[in-house]
Amino acid sequence: MNIVVVYVKLLKRKPEKTYKWEAMQEDIEQGGQNFPMVLVQIPMYNEREVFQLSIGAACRLIWPLDRLIVQVLDDSTDPTIMEMVSMECAQWASKGINIKCERRDNRNGYKAGALKQGMRHSYVKQCNYIAIFDADFQPEPDYLQRTVPFLIHNPELALVQARWKFVNASKCLMTRMQEMSLNYHFMAEQESGSTRHAFFGFNGTAGVWRLAAMEEAGGWKDRTTVEDMDLAVRVGLHGWKFVFVNDITVKSELPSQFKAFRFQQHRWSCGPANLFRKMTMEIIHNKKLYVIYSFFFVRKIIVHFFTFFFYCVILPTSVFFSEVNIPTWSTIYLPFMITLFNAIATPRSFYLVVFWVLFENVMAMHRTKGTFIGLLEGGRVNEWVVTEKLGDALETKLLPQVKKPRNGILERVNTKEMMVGIYILCCACYDFAYGNTLLYIYLSMQALAFIICGVGFVGT
Numbered sequence: 001m002n003i004v005v006v007y008v009k010l011l012k013r014k015p016e017k018t019y020k021w022e023a024m025q026e027d028i029e030q031g032g033q034n035f036p037m038v039l040v041q042i043p044m045y046n047e048r049e050v051f052q053l054s055i056g057a058a059c060r061l062i063w064p065l066d067r068l069i070v071q072v073l074d075d076s077t078d079p080t081i082m083e084m085v086s087m088e089c090a091q092w093a094s095k096g097i098n099i100k101c102e103r104r105d106n107r108n109g110y111k112a113g114a115l116k117q118g119m120r121h122s123y124v125k126q127c128n129y130i131a132i133f134d135a136d137f138q139p140e141p142d143y144l145q146r147t148v149p150f151l152i153h154n155p156e157l158a159l160v161q162a163r164w165k166f167v168n169a170s171k172c173l174m175t176r177m178q179e180m181s182l183n184y185h186f187m188a189e190q191e192s193g194s195t196r197h198a199f200f201g202f203n204g205t206a207g208v209w210r211l212a213a214m215e216e217a218g219g220w221k222d223r224t225t226v227e228d229m230d231l232a233v234r235v236g237l238h239g240w241k242f243v244f245v246n247d248i249t250v251k252s253e254l255p256s257q258f259k260a261f262r263f264q265q266h267r268w269s270c271g272p273a274n275l276f277r278k279m280t281m282e283i284i285h286n287k288k289l290y291v292i293y294s295f296f297f298v299r300k301i302i303v304h305f306f307t308f309f310f311y312c313v314i315l316p317t318s319v320f321f322s323e324v325n326i327p328t329w330s331t332i333y334l335p336f337m338i339t340l341f342n343a344i345a346t347p348r349s350f351y352l353v354v355f356w357v358l359f360e361n362v363m364a365m366h367r368t369k370g371t372f373i374g375l376l377e378g379g380r381v382n383e384w385v386v387t388e389k390l391g392d393a394l395e396t397k398l399l400p401q402v403k404k405p406r407n408g409i410l411e412r413v414n415t416k417e418m419m420v421g422i423y424i425l426c427c428a429c430y431d432f433a434y435g436n437t438l439l440y441i442y443l444s445m446q447a448l449a450f451i452i453c454g455v456g457f458v459g460t
Contacts, residue, residue, distance in 0.1 A: 002341045003191035006093060006307050013195060015243050020153040024145060032064025036128040036152065036313025043073040044135035045107070045113045050253070050389045052088055057138035059092045059099065062145055070099040073114040095437050108221030110205075110384040112230075116220040127211060134205040136253040146248050147208045158213035158240035159232070161190060162206045165249035168256060168390075174459045175254045175360045176349055178261070182254075183345040184379055186246065187297070188221075189357075194244035199236045199291050204228030206250040213240045223278060224374075225384050226271030233279060237286045255387050258414075258459040262366055263385040268369035272300040273374025274381055287442045304371050307364035312420060312450075316427035316443055319435050358449035365420060413454035 005317075016022070027034045037372040038343065040058045044051055058070045066360045072089055077083045082103070089101040098234070104117050115132070118124070129151055133139060147160040163186045169179040176297035193200030204227075214220075220227055255261040283292050337355070343353045368419070373380050427441035452458060 001188040001361050003190040006238055008191060008195050014247070015150070015194065016247050018174055018195075018289050019150055019157065019243060021149050022105075022153060024149060024152075026064070034065050034066040034149065035064050037067050037069070037126050038123055038148065039127040039130045039211075040068065040070045041073060041115060041118055041130060041132045042071070042135060043075070043118075043132075044085070045075045045110075045386050046078050046081050046390065047076070047135040048084070048102065050077070050116060050136045051081070051085050053138050054133060054135045055085075055092065055099075058133060059097045060138065060141050061143060062141045064097065065096055065431050067100060068144075069127065070097060070123075072123075073118045073120055074101055074103050074115050075110075076103075077107075078404045095225075108225075110225070112220045112222035112227030115227070116222065119219060124211075129208050130211055130214070131208045131248070132205055134252070137205050138251040139206070140156050140248075140250070141334075143248065143250065144208070147245065150245070151210050154241075154243075156241050157243055158204055158210045158235050159242040160208045161194075161200075161203060161242060161244045161448065162248040162250050163190075163244070163246050163437040164203070164206060164252045167251050168253055171254075171256050172460050173352075173355065174261065174359070175256055178254045179354050180342060180346045180349050180352070180356050181360065184342045186244070187345040188341070190244040191246055194242065197241060199233075199288070199295060200242060201243065201295070202228045202232035202242070206252070206382055210240075213238070213330060218242075224275045225267045226275055229272060230275055230279075233275070233283070233291065236290045236291070237283065237288060253389050254459040256390070257388060258453065258456060260385075260388045261459065262363075263383075264380055264387050265363055265366050266370040266373075266380070266383065269300075269304060269370035270374040270381060270383075271370040272296065274377060275301065275374075277375055277377070290320065301371055301375070304367040306369040307361060311361050312365065312446065315439070316424045316446075319427050319439060320442075322435075344381065358446055359453075361446060362417060362449050362453050365416065414454050414456060417450045418454035421447045421454050424450060 024035055026032050039143045040061065042058055043053070047054070054071060055070070061068065070092070074082065074085050076085065086101055089099050092099050098173050100121070100123070102118055102121065104114070107113065109116065124130075129148055131139075131144065131147075143162070147162065151157050164182060166175070166179050166182075169175050190200050190340050192198075192205075202218065217231065217238055217240075219231075221230055224230055236242070255264055276292075280292060280296075283289075283339065309332075315326065318326055339353050339357055342356070343350045349356070372378070424443050425447035426446055428440040430438065431440040431443060
């Protein structure tokens with residue numbers, strides 16, 4: 001994947017050179033009638049701090065007003081927030097925006113359930129394309145003008161995926177680490193997959209779908225917590241292609257609290273593993289074996305197991321067995337190359353690569369646990385905790401109103417991180433006293449990373 005990215009960068013292979021793209025122009029006589037109908041969906045749940053940002057951004061999209069429908073799928077349970085969302089929608093409706101605020105009497109299926117219910121309204125049938133934005137995403141006004149032409153002029157395309165841009169990436173060290181990981185994800189996985197015309201997953205937001213492709217694949221399903229990946233795999237099995245456009249960015253917010261980030265990572269690791277369990281035979285039947293091996297098995301399962309067990313269990317434990325010789329290429333050279341490629345995706349954070357490696361190893365423990373739960377369909381397999389967002393409160397005087405009381409030190413302690421950190425620290429001390437290598441340097445730093453996360457001294 002990295003080789004493909006280098007090829008793309010050197011030869012400047014933009015999607016516009018691979019697929020036909022022509023700007024939409026209003027017809028002098030018909031006005032905007034030559035534009036396709038586009039539905040913009042915004043699923044949300046008690047999004048007090050960001051609902052105005054997302055609704056406002058969607059309503060400011062440059063597109064003929066009579067060819068655009070904004071659908072707010074509000075699953076909120078807080079009456080105050082529900083009223084605020086209704087007032088915001090009414091305000092934009094008074095400005096001529098065709099905006100619908102849809103609610104249901106339950107939260108079955110969470111986001112997938114809301115999207116599925118939203119598709120059942122009669123006015124959706126007149127739409128050709130559907131753009132989806134989570135509640136904290138703010139597309140630029142020209143988003144539809146730059147994405148929809150790909151779908152219009154290339155009938156084999158089902159999805160146009162844009163890249164995420166993070167408005168709070170510099171808020172703390174944890175958000176900087178997330179930015180590095182996600183930038184690498186978009187560069188290596190999404191962009192290389194798009195360039196090779198291979199399958200890559202839908203990110204759940206900041207994308208535009210062809211309605212016909214969604215319907216052919218069976219629409220939204222709520223059998224896992226990764227409804228976006230589920231839909232993308234099924235559409236891909238029907239032969240549709242996806243395109244990733246790196247130059248189109250959509251502003252979003254990273255979780256800045258460690259607890260919120262852990263819940264998000266559980267969902268992002270448990271969901272794909274559970275989907276892998278449910279769809280393996282269907283994928284084999286469609287003879288898309290590379291999706292099983294490359295997309296699921298290597299990148300969604302093995303990578304988490306290997307990272308945690310090798311670097312946080314096997315490597316530390318090896319200090320107690322002098323006869324064990326772990327080759328240098330597996331401990332230094334290969335990890336160095338992977339880290340270097342990751343750092344290239346976020347040049348401004350190059351000096352933070354050591355922190356990134358240590359933090360990713362800590363999070364690998366939670367991802368491994370989530371993967372096990374997904375594969376075995378454990379008790380938390382369908383757990384969905386909405387990632388808390390702060391929106392404008394991050395920068396304004398509203399911060400004291402959304403800031404929660406600081407818990408006592410004992411309530412903030414994360415026992416799993418503490419236990420692993422203490423074990424690795426013991427291994428480091430043993431290697432320092434009796435070993436003949438410098439492995440204790442890495443082990444002591446990794447132990448410190450686990451302990452810092454264990455006492456909750458990470459994030460905002």
